[in-house]
Amino acid sequence: MDSLDPRIQRLNFPKWEKDLEKNHLDQLETYEVFVQTKEGKPYQHEGVVHASNSDMAFLFAKEQFGRRYTCTGMWIARSSDVSVSQTTEADKSVYDFVEASANSDQLESCEVFHLYKRGKQHRHVGAVQAANYEHALSESKKTIDEQKTVYNVWVIKSSDLLKSAEEDKVIWSTLPEKQFRDAIAYKGADKIKEFKEKQANS
């Protein structure tokens, strides 16, 4: 049958062929996306996008992970720039396995993210000054006051994070008005009630 979709009809592309072949393409790079939904709340990992650079990753992330409710900021990091700890289980915390280490090399600011429950998202907990990944873990164990069991830790150098600019925050300003993307905009109970009453009366 011919397509019922006028967009497809317009393209006039050759009749469907049985033999489908797609040129194999390599993947673009992977970027991890962190979102702040309200001022003051920690940035939380929301997922990934594939993109060619961090600017484009930001464009993509903004609509894939911030097109509903509210958003006040977004951070983007190349997946390959994230250092990942082992994942622990039950009552064992990643920090139980971290030994104190000192380092006098050039220190850099590193952002630290914790996973509090398997299956949930990593959350930003703060930044430490560290020379490398092991040092960052040890510094974070020492300086970040953590009450909960931490099952996994991500460390990203602050300079590897693309952070949305303060003056760009207006790009999210109309988000709360986009109610057409939200279930609450579609209420039908009154119409059903009216319909049933009409039926009962006829």
Add this chain to the structure above:
Amino acid sequence: MYGGGNIFEPSNHNDVLNEDPVKLQEFEARIERGEKIEPSDWMPKLYRKQLIRMIEQHAHSEIIGALPEGTWITRAPGFKRKLALMAKVQDEVGHAQLLYSAAETLGKSREDMISDLINGKSKYSNIFNYPAYTWADSCFISWLVDAGAIVNQVANSKGSYGPYCRALERICIEESFHLKYGHHCVIHLATGTPKQRQMMQEAVDRWWAPMMHFFGPSDKISVHTEILMKWKVKMASNDDCRQQFLDMYVPKIWELGLTVPDTNLKKNEETGMWEFTEPDWEEFKRVINGDGPCNEERLAVRRMAEERGQWVRNALKSADMKYVTPLA
């Protein structure tokens, strides 16, 4: 949106027997405790393989599922519907993005998955091989196909694989918009003018059989999936999902004065189970194997979109770019 009827390969027990027994035991104990498996954890080969297969089919169903409703995207009547349908179809693309990413954490790239889709090597939900003839068809899909998908996805979101659960939680929130929007559309048609009403009834008549197929063949005739249930890959039986759907939505269809084209459909008050005419599983098999009214078109359109976009994606590539799998 996705139903049951996952096509699992019959599991070969030798696969599991060859696994390291200590690691296997730890893995199963973790699932038993209700903890999620994360990408860096050890997992049996069979678990990885079946999960990739399932999540991939789910992702394909989203991207192909954008097509039947997309048929009406330029024709939605009025601003409210126009904005909502655009957002709804966009969500399906978004869901595909989330699901492909979840599957990628298991080691198969998105490009490979999409290749398998358009080369016909991988399945997607059968229901999208049917045409959306009128606006009312798109309303049926938004409401009831998504309703069916929610039944399945809520069950799956309690499964054992972390990245899939995270994706599903997000998806289920968005699906609640689809469900309400779709119901809103159907209410307006069913309680509207005689012409609108007729349009809606005809859509229900057309889509009922595919809807019953949506949850997959009866458990009595499906491949055995005990180990997948134990590993919390498969979370609910096809028959249970179908029963749950009927229980929740048949009364809502009836209250709008619409009829369902199955005279045997009724709830057995003693057993609490819905009785219905056995769906035509031969037709189901035929369509899933490529012979439905829209199989060719769906894949051809997907391939065309890939081909038209190829120069764009090529331009984004550079030699020093290195793909890594998503972290979570």
Add this chain to the structure above:
Amino acid sequence: MTEAIKDLLYKIADDQLIIGHRNSEWTGLGPMLEEDIAFSSMAQDKVGQSLAFYNLLHDLGESDPDTVAFMRNANQFHNCQLVELPIGEYDFSLVRHFLFDHAEMIRFEMLSNSAVEEIAQLARKLVGEIRYHVMHADVWIKQLGVGDTRERLQKALEMALPYALGIFEESKYEQDLISNDIFSGEQALRDTWQSSITTVLTETELQLPDLTTLTPLIGGRYGDHSDHLQPLLDEMSEVFKVDPGADW
């Protein structure tokens, strides 16, 4: 003055609706999933913006937005011809998006200071949305306006430019709008637009032709359209017109 304001609002609302409609044609068919989503969001923004402007018109006594948008014929639409052209391939859609959104951003910035408070308020509210649209366009143009894809983009640019100049077709109320501080006028808009797009294009290998040598394709603001608009409207209103009185 009300007629002048209505004329201004109609051209903006019609531009937004038609480009939003066109760009929504990519939803589900885009070149990659993430871009498909981003482009669709912007199309939704545009349609939402048109609705906001039709609402202002409704406050001024015009019919309700659905009737205005779904029941008029092509010769009653005030959009520029650029927005009604078919989506073409992605190069054209991106270039149109780039040219149109730069103009739109400047138009909204200008309107933020309009003497008509309702318009100024709405313009201020929408500036953030448009800022993202321009950001999106610029990143893409810079990415594709070099290397192997430069030629595709250059062709699309040359095809789109005469239409883009039609954005700035003056209305018969131009002087009234300017002297009453309602809108700074199309000429001022065009000048700022030209320097705005030039800044981005100099970061690419694309060449901006001498715009004074091009003949702008105008008429849209007065209801004179290409052959593409009426079919677009027929398609858009196909279901609505099954029963325009019905509640859909």
